[in-house]
Amino acid sequence: MRKFLLSCACAAMACMTFSTASFAQNTQVSQIFTQLSATPIVRAHFQQQKSLASLNKTFVSNGTVLFSKQNGVLWQIQNPVQASLIVTPKKLVQKTQRTFSQIEIDKSPYGSVATLFLQLMSGNEAALVKNFNVVSANYSPTQWNVTLTPKSSLFKKLFVRVDAQGQRFVDRIVITEKANNATRIQFSQHTTQPVQMMASEDALFKLAK
Template identity: 75%
Template sequence: MLKISILNLLTSLRNKTQRVILQTLLFISILGLSVVASANNEQVSTIFKQLSKSNIVRADFEQQKKLASLNKTFVSNGSLSFVKANGVLWQIKRPVQADLIVTQKKLVQKTQRTYSQIQIDQSPYSSVATLFLQLMSGDEKALSKNFNVVSANYSPSGWNIALTPKSSLFKKLFVRIDAQGQQYVDKIVIQEQAKNSTTILFRNQTIQPHQLTATEDALFQLAK
């Protein structure tokens, strides 16, 4: 088992494009595809209740990662599986093939040539790496500790929410996060430090099938 930090895990990747993609998807996993209700914000509460109904959500995704220093945008796509009882699985198809599995216990990164894993509790970033699962499980303390809700609007035809970081760790990474959707999350825009940004588009969201596929189960088994 590799006893290295998450940042060392990511920076150990040889291919720069692959490193950028996996790093961003890890941060998205940290943020989650849901938001937690604030006790004094009915709009946020309504959004959260809608998004937390499903135990399994699958979607196709496209990520557009803009690096201001290089004046370049990295585009990647693939599929995502969120399983409340297991964790989140990112299966990247283009421009590189890789799997990223995040659970309460482990972070696993697998490519055709490499395999790395780390115990969450052995990393100084343990609270960050598990925040996604905390959010989807409805841990209201996670949001109040790390984010301020700038605005939140809900209607039957769609919703949107804007967050700014509160914790020192997230302030080093993000300036603002905007999310919008209807039944599920459709779009997340992250304004990052150094004028970088990430846009994630989710399509073809579904809760079918209700059980893990053989492929999903095999990948989640890697993080047992």
């Protein structure tokens, strides 16, 4: 009986510890996403490194990114090719000088992955928690980081883990994918100016209406 009571006590303590940790973790996540959602427009430069283990090769692209809380995310790739990638809650549009393509977000697994960036940069905690488990989260006003793992079978087929970190904004996202592949995106030179979208940016978002 004594061993049984001791086991029950240990189990209860473990549950209390787990609950406290989960609460603290949820609080940290809320603080992170409250900070991210506070700014309606953010512009930055980005460099993306896509590593394919099977080819032992890393592909690098760079350009600028615009996040608009009202509209979505606009990636303007400058190298190795020039292209615009527009991501909204409903559509994913790719445009070059000669080509144009679009897909409905809910009809493509890659469209769903594209919205991950939209959810992160907009501080959409509810959407992320719906699709991901929060493995760890740490927040301070000057530095934060969060690690996520996919919940849905769809996301589990595409990648293993997402690590994001930043200060006021998102500075770095690392997606660990299947077969030891990885995508790393580094953001720099963040600015909240100008506070209104330019006509050319607005025209691109209208393509995804």
